Amino acid sequence: MSDLMDGFWRLPPVARTLSAVVFVTSVGVYTQLIPGHLLGMHSSLIFTFPPQIWRIFSNFLITRPQLGMLFDTYFVYTYTRSLELDNPRFSKREDLVWYFIFVCSAITALCTYLFRGGFLLSTLIVALCRTATQDQRGMKAQVFFLTIPAQLMPFAMLLMTLVLEGPGRFLQELCALPVAHLYDFLTRIYPSFTGGRNLLPTPAFLSRIVNTTREIRRSYGTLIRPPAAPSSGQTTGASTGSGPLPESWRSRGPGRRLGD
Template identity: 45%
Template sequence: MSSEIMDAYWQAPPIARTLATAIFVTSISVHFGLLSYSWFYFTEDRLFKFPPEIWRLATNFFVSAPQFGIILDPYFIYQNLSQLELSNPKFNRKEDVLWYLITVGGFIILLNRWLLGGAFFLGGLTTAICYTAMQDQRGQKSNFYFFTVPAQLVPYCMILSSLLMNPSAIPLQITGILAAHLHDFLYRIWPEFGGGRNLLKAPAFVSSLITTPRVFQREYGTAIRAPGPAAAAGRTTGASTGSVLPDSWKTRGSGHRLG
């Protein structure tokens, strides 16, 4: 049973899986007193000290609301971010999803520090991801708790539920919707309808942040990650990527040297 659970965990979309896990583990550690809040909150003066505490740009999104938030925040993050990672036509590559998180997170920090203050912004990011995931599902139905609603209304249902459970979270959630809409405008609406260029195209360095080695050495053997599209194309065109030929080459007959 445990091995099946771990297999399912590792087969989940990697960015959604990693972020949801980070939120869940960090939130439990902070809310139960194992780690201090002071290590994770965001404030500008910590960025301009020496050495700069730049990790706070990310870690302020790792602490959920207390009580039910420890479960619900990672759940909503995983559910909606998985849709962006697997099926959203705007994000064809993993680096596009990662750059989305970076840019929208930056917008949320700027909006909140400018308009509202605050030091933890996960509620805004959760609503932003939900807004983006549901925009391409207009006309479809989606489940929110025990209700079935039009997909594009789900982020607003999240705000309505906060009105009943935690009204103080609503301004943060609104900034999340504003940040997601700003991203959509600069990424899609302006290029498609305004004749401009995509202002939020993922830079090249983001690809290196999610690159993983193809071969992993383990105590019980060696695991080889399945090759990407480029490597697969190389095999079909006859490009060799190692000293051992793949089995499919055995059916190609004897080779001939050119020149």
Template identity: 50%
Template sequence: MSDVTTIYMNTPPIARTITTAVFLCSVGVYTHMLNIEPFVFNVARLLKWPPDIYLLVTSFLITWPQLSVLFDTYFVYTYLSQLENNSSKFPKKEDMLWYLIFVASVIIPLNGLLTSGYLLLDAMLIALCYTATQDQRGMKAHFYVVSVPAQLMPYCLLLTYLLFSGVDRMMVGLTGLIAAHLHDFLTRIYPEFGNGPNLIPTPGFLSWIMRTPGTRNTVYGSATVPPADKGSRSGPLPNSWRAKGPGRRLG
């Protein structure tokens, strides 16, 4: 059991947290342990007073029933892990968080205006897939039992939505594609080809939040690890020695 816990805790933290939430919420709803109402997106509930603000998060946490619980959860973890670990677009955790916030802020109004979708995880999954595969152009990806060019994966997912669930689900997925493409345009295409700045830089408050102290496991329990000081010196000497000031040559 400890080995399983160790493997689980060594997975990327953002991917681990979101995937766990998606799986547990979906299983809870479809086993009737949880009420589905807090997870169903409805724009009227956001416009009333007081608004159901929690829908901005919870409407992205439910898959479709049956095998979708497994497949959608797997895809969410796969693409989040790729972006968190391997994408040059998100060198810091706060960049990844800002991407998720921006994409969700585009998906929500688009669905409120254009679709009747009530489970928005499909849109987020398409957005994650699109962004993750931009760094994999020229490579092959496995879509169930066939191999396709990696950059075609989001369109393959959209096709399965259309074939197995209908136009409405595909339209929800398209809003995720629009959101991801908009993010790519504002952060990469325009700066590279338009010689302009990144139009949606990561806000400073997210960086401040991510600089909170962490923890380190020791044989005696957990110890607090303070944020690294950018002005601190590095080298082979222990911190306690370096704190005493500059050395003096003897003789």
């Protein structure tokens, strides 16, 4: 048991936390330990008094029943882990948290307007898949016995939904594509092609809340962030403390490597 928990705590923090909450909440709802009617998105209940604001995000915590609890949890973990570890756009944890806030809010608004809400985790999974696979061109993905380009994976998921669950769920999940593309346009496409700034920057308060650690484990190694620069003192590399070098050497600036 201790080995299992040690393995769990070694997983990427955002991916492990989100997938664990999704799985535990879904088990609680399907075993009737948690009243599911309190978690679904219903626009009429958002504007009641007191407003049930939590429904904007709690509707993303319920998987589909039976095997859906395993598959949906697996997809949530897999694509969140891909963004957290392998995508340079989310080098800081607060960037990934901000992505979830924006995408979940946009999906909730769009699906509530078109379909009056419901449980939208499967739509979020398609959005995660689309964002994660946009930077995987040239890579391959496996769908049952078929091998397809990785960037086509969200469309394969939509096709399976259409075949297995019908047009209603398919149209709901289709809302994930414009939301994922909107995030990509605001944060990458517009700044890249116009030379402008990111139109959806991560709010500064998230950095203070999330408190990003200096050490980040990635699939290709461990990234250690340098400590923050001091607010006062020398910025040229000179040190005011004692050391093995003569004083005249320690006051000559930051120094240069051979060949610079």
